[in-house]
Amino acid sequence: MNLALWAAKTGLDAQNTQMAVIANNLANSNTTGYKADRATFQDLMYQNIQQVGSQSTQNTQYAAGLSLGTGVKIGATEKSYLQGSVLQTGGTLDLSVTGNGMFQITMPDGSLAYTRDGSFSLDAQGNMVTASGYPLSPAITVPITAQSVTVGADGTVTSTTAGTSKTTTLGQIQLANFVNMQGLQPIGNNLLTESASSGSPQVGAPGTNGFGTLSQGSLETSNVNTVTELVNMITCQRAYEMNSKAISTTDQMLQYLTQNLS
């Protein structure tokens, strides 16, 4: 096994993964409430060839050691929770959160998932549901007689009924926040779930206790910065090429060895 070859191979692998992350970010540059991923690179263990401070003779020590790095790996993908820009849609059930907090969604198995995607619609029973049909938690049911629905900045949902001047309060939307947002597990469909490292959710009404406020008729767009992604793509490609060059050079060295010493 040649360390020079394998170190470069780990570089190729890691850049390939980085490219997959960039491609996924670019693919989701129009996804409502999407939070961009960033691959983080970490160096692998070092191999000690000559221990620093070991005896070079009985009376002297090596002043420096020789340790060979074994390459690189992708340590983690981290989501950037920076606020995406807000797009005015005018939709009655399009909600965006300005500040901290995520909508709570009841999954088909009864567990909770969390999302920044506030494009809700109504199902046949009048429940507020996501695009995939999963209901908002706590559930908000809009009666069939409702003429208009209003969502306040504090999450209060009210409706007016035709023929009356009275408004009816349908409920209040609650937001959730986590100690370690990076620890949330993305499960697709714009949803994230709690994990052991995210901590348990802290739930509260919008606008209170550090939670952001809701605005009706707007959606939070993806926070992918396409320019950043394209620049990342260029550096990724060049780094990939360099690692590939390192492999071919090491290969040529070994080839030269076998061809000339036979």
Added chain:
Amino acid sequence: MDRGLYVAMTGAKQIMQAQAVNNNNIANVSTTGFRADTVAFSSQPIYGAGYASRVNAVAEDNGVDFSTGPLESTGASLDIAVNGSGFIAVQGADGQEAYTRAGGLKVSDTGAVTTEGGQAVLSESGPVQIPPASSITIGGDGTISVVPLGLAAVAQSQVDRIKLVNPSTKTLKKGADGLFYLTAGGKAPTDETVHVSSGMLESSNVNPAMSLVNMIELQRMYEFQIKSMNSADTNEQSAERMMLTS
């Protein structure tokens, strides 16, 4: 047995090791806060009976290039980059204090602040621990202030301060985990002059152009050594032939 063959062999072996170091640098061209490794060769004469004409090459000094890498803006409040020289103190192997330039910090569910590699970030008094917070700010001198979860922004309070040090780079060595340790052991004192920028990360300081040129140079040097080995072989063959004809 011709010893020239062995001298060339040590050369080729060491150059291949140097190429491994160079390839590792190239592999880490995107690693946050990575410091490039350098290799120096020394000549080691072989003493013994007769004239000491043979000198073996030994790759020995595994130095580290401590120059600063380019800064990359990420906007994340937990990403910090050290301005100029200096290091962030973290807990390394065996609880020993280690130093790093990789400032992509994270908060665990228990409130422990760690690096991307999972090492606990240290303050003057031990690992940094923060209460559940809705917003975290890291100041220029490493001071962490938070808005506790569930409280309004006016409740912002200072919780801890990340230990920033600036020991002489001559006293540092790279450990097997890629972190820096004091060669003599122990802890470096806090340096008030070290500053960090929040929302930035320092990229690897590997110079891609230099690494590629270095790679070509090492390749050609390797070929020289092989050529010498080849010549030693040819000499041996000629000598053998001469013996046969006479």
